[in-house]
Amino acid sequence: MHKEHPLTKNQQIIFDLIDKSPEPMKAYSILFSVQKKGIKAPLQVYRALDKLVEIGKIHKIESRNAFIACHNSSCQVSKATAFSICEICEKITEISSASLSKYLANFKDKDGMKYSKYNLEFFGLCKKCR
Amino acid sequence: MHKEHPLTKNQQIIFDLIDKSPEPMKAYSILFSVQKKGIKAPLQVYRALDKLVEIGKIHKIESRNAFIACHNSSCQVSKATAFSICEICEKITEISSASLSKYLANFKDKDGMKYSKYNLEFFGLCKKCR
DNA sequence: TTTAAAATTGTTATAATATAACACCATGTA
DNA sequence: TACATGGTGTTATATTATAACAATTTTAAA
Ligand SMILES: [Zn+2]
Ligand SMILES: [Zn+2]
Ligand SMILES: [Zn+2]
Ligand SMILES: [Zn+2]
Numbered sequence: 001m002h003k004e005h006p007l008t009k010n011q012q013i014i015f016d017l018i019d020k021s022p023e024p025m026k027a028y029s030i031l032f033s034v035q036k037k038g039i040k041a042p043l044q045v046y047r048a049l050d051k052l053v054e055i056g057k058i059h060k061i062e063s064r065n066a067f068i069a070c071h072n073s074s075c076q077v078s079k080a081t082a083f084s085i086c087e088i089c090e091k092i093t094e095i096s097s098a099s100l101s102k103y104l105a106n107f108k109d110k111d112g113m114k115y116s117k118y119n120l121e122f123f124g125l126c127k128k129c130r
Numbered sequence: 131m132h133k134e135h136p137l138t139k140n141q142q143i144i145f146d147l148i149d150k151s152p153e154p155m156k157a158y159s160i161l162f163s164v165q166k167k168g169i170k171a172p173l174q175v176y177r178a179l180d181k182l183v184e185i186g187k188i189h190k191i192e193s194r195n196a197f198i199a200c201h202n203s204s205c206q207v208s209k210a211t212a213f214s215i216c217e218i219c220e221k222i223t224e225i226s227s228a229s230l231s232k233y234l235a236n237f238k239d240k241d242g243m244k245y246s247k248y249n250l251e252f253f254g255l256c257k258k259c260r
Numbered sequence: 261t262t263t264a265a266a267a268t269t270g271t272t273a274t275a276a277t278a279t280a281a282c283a284c285c286a287t288g289t290a
Numbered sequence: 291t292a293c294a295t296g297g298t299g300t301t302a303t304a305t306t307a308t309a310a311c312a313a314t315t316t317t318a319a320a
Contacts (some may be wrong), residue, residue: 117254123248
């Protein structure tokens with residue numbers, strides 16, 4: 001299980017913002033949104049983001065440089081992430097599939113090597129955009 | 131099968147450089163290396179990179195903002211990429227596993243949606259670093 | 261309780277990554 | 291020809307992310 005990490009003030013402000021957002025947020029858009037709350041510099045945002053990613057409360061969508069709150073309840077999710085990304089409307093959803101995560105967690109490459117962590121990004125068209 | 135794309139001068143210069151590199155290269159490191167050949171501006175590099183990615187000659191490692199030449203002979207690879215990344219020495223290898231690509235190409239999410247494209251990045255420790 | 265380590269914060273400056281906008285040129289083809 | 295398409299060269303700028311340093315708060319030993 002996750003150890004509980006009580007969030008600090010900046011972390012809480014930024015997590016709440018991302019958590020409420022219907023879509024992934026980018027760092028400088030976060031910065032803009034929290035300036036009224038006293039967070040004025042990029043580093044304050046990036047530090048909170050780093051920590052939130054580390055403890056698995058949010059994930060980074062690498063191909064979009066954007067951050068999304070994790071809504072999976074299971075642990076380990078910060079080490080095993082999968083997303084679907086619509087190439088038209090940019091709708092992004094975290095995929096939680098037991099069979100997928102089982103398959104990837106057990107995947108061995110040619111050298112028999114297993115991996116502790118992965119990030120998978122699927123691209124296609126969402127329901128609306130098809 | 132791929133349609134053959136004869137590379138333009140800039141594309142060829144940049145592809146050759148990446149292809150020879152033992153490790154993925156970043157855009158500005160590419161820029162530095164090709165300045166003696168007359169490529170002087172970031173845009174010239176990014177334009178060539180975009181095209182090379184599009185036609186599948188190279189791939190972008192999203193979590194590293196770096197580019198690697200594709201050594202898979204099969205087609206479709208630019209739409210279905212998987213890499214292993216060592217978190218210590220940053221050694222990066224393209225994974226070519228028929229079973230993995232088959233599994234992912236056929237993966238359907240909860241809504242029964244299939245995806246035209248994916249990128250998977252595994253993280254762990256390479257042989258040397260274990 | 262004291263005290264030292266660890267984590268968090270605030271701040272300025274700067275690095276690294278990527279694109280906008282515009283003019284020009286080459287090549288294919290109607 | 292004349293037009294479309296794609297590539298090039300160039301300057302400027304936007305976007306994303308980190309370095310460096312000082313101060314403060316939290317944590318957990320001693
Ligand atoms: Zn998650
Ligand atoms: Zn869509
Ligand atoms: Zn490849
Ligand atoms: Zn290694």
